[in-house]
Amino acid sequence: MRTREVRLAGPDELVVVETELAEPGPGHVLVRNRWMALGAVMRTLLDGTGPLPGYRVGEPLFGKAVGEVIAGDGAPVGTLVSHGLGWREHAITERFEIVEPGAELRALSSGFVAYGALRAAGLRSGETVYVSSVAGAVGSTAARLAKALGAARVVGSAGTPEKVAALTAAFGYDEAFDRQTETRPADIDVAIDLVGEPPVAAMRPGGRIALVGALAQQLGGATPAPLDLLGVIGRGVTMVGLDLAAHRHLEPEYRTLAVDPPHSVVHGLDAAPDALRGLFAGRFTGLVVITLG
Template sequence: MTVRTSLPRTSREVRLAAVPEGLPRPEHFHVVETPLPQPGEGEVLVRNDCFQVFPALRTVIGGGVEGAPFPGVGPGDTLFGAAVGEVVANPGPGGPAVGERVSHYLGWREYAVVPAAGCTPLGDVLPDPVAHLSQGSLAYAALTRVAELRAGETVFVSGGAGAVGSMAGQTARLLGAGRVIGSTGSPEKAAVMRESLGYDAVVLRGPEGSLSARLAEAAPQGIDVFVDMVGGEQLRAAVGAARPGARFVLVGALSGQLSEQGSGTTAPVEIDSFQLVVKRISMTGISGLDHPEAHGEWNRRFGQWLRSGEITFPHVRIAGMDNAARALHEMIGGHHLGTVVVTL
């Protein structure tokens, strides 16, 4: 076995301590020290540098949703999520070499045993390894593979300051959208969205029913493409603002995932199906595992755009495993703009 020297005997990881009633808080998790895991044949040991904190963890903690790409977790289970790290042991043969940086989905721990086939070597396509935790690939696939955005069209992005939305506005602009509109609940985030994230206009959430009027004002000619991270009232408003032939891409369901009520595993919404029919609106769901061919294409374009300064990767870095549960709580509470990353 090829091994990086001076490996510790133990590793730390974040586990679910109890299923919360309502939104998860730091006390629902604990950090556990375990023996350093040992890779077997076809596996590698990765020392994680950082991992992503994502809203769907609320759904995972609530037991998961049948057909979703990620399983639910119960008390005593370790959390997971996209991570970037360095291979420190490889029994071989094959697989990424010791010292190579890779991405994988076993974050929330210091050291992870990962199937060699489940690692993606990072190379130097992006100038900063942390940028591999961007959700831009999902936004890119939504706009290019599902919506098939055309030059000059009007795009509406709900949750425009989140991990996906903060990339979707910029990407839509670079792909030739004529007008890009986003939504958020924070005036401070709205200012950043207009100044540096590609948005021409931002509609603020308010009392029930007010969003439709605000969206109509921001998009008087209607919207052609809707990238939806939220559902709920924002989906209803988009149906009302849709132009004939509009394409809706449903990426997330934050209205249910971040609700104080329930488990975060449902997101019911009532919409006018007559409008879907008469406007010939198409609605397609997408997950991060769909359209894998778009991932490499996105990374190449993302790297070029980052180096030229045409795009940014909005994110906040929170240091330390002991602060990971707090990072999740703050993200659910809307305290941060862009992607939330825990660094180790």
């Protein structure tokens, strides 16, 4: 059986390649992928500058996907599963999770990153939360999750006036501002830093900052931001790097919140490489989902 996948052909060069599909081994499933998600982390997987093992030249890319089992003895044919082998029409894997029909988008969502960060920062009822660069996959879910955990006020920033408008109109933020033109808010109890610029001066005494991403470096090519150490000390700010694996036990309670991610849809594997470049350029709002048939 023939199938297609996207491979890394050289630095930043993605090609769609037709190839022969192998047979699934014992305990494996053959999955017809139907959706996959893109993310900023793929920038560092492409250039090998992040902490995770990156994409390799000559091999297919990988990433979150959801599809339907069509063969193999790992799960009944017709079962919907999520796994980490996106960027291909078919995947063979023994590492998958069963997805209930109707929960496909939630299985692709980065909402658990936002939830883990809010819990890692110890968000308490009645507090004010600030999330930086919230137009993407993680940030667009964070306001609803923060409210579900009792936040009284949630503030977000984005890079264009259109995205700023979406934050309050569609994503549940109470206040939003354009990070290119406006200064940061004040009186923050909990900050989720996706940009790599911890907002120390905006924190209330005893505030907590969860360090989750470094978008300004990853997508903007910025040098690491200096840390206001005296501000951290003077305000008694706690900073915690998000190790998502350490928060896996929170997944059941996160799932009960059933927050669907705001998303943008692009159709077809052939369109995926350009969509990824578009994501790096800030062209999309919410989680970027590629339909694969």
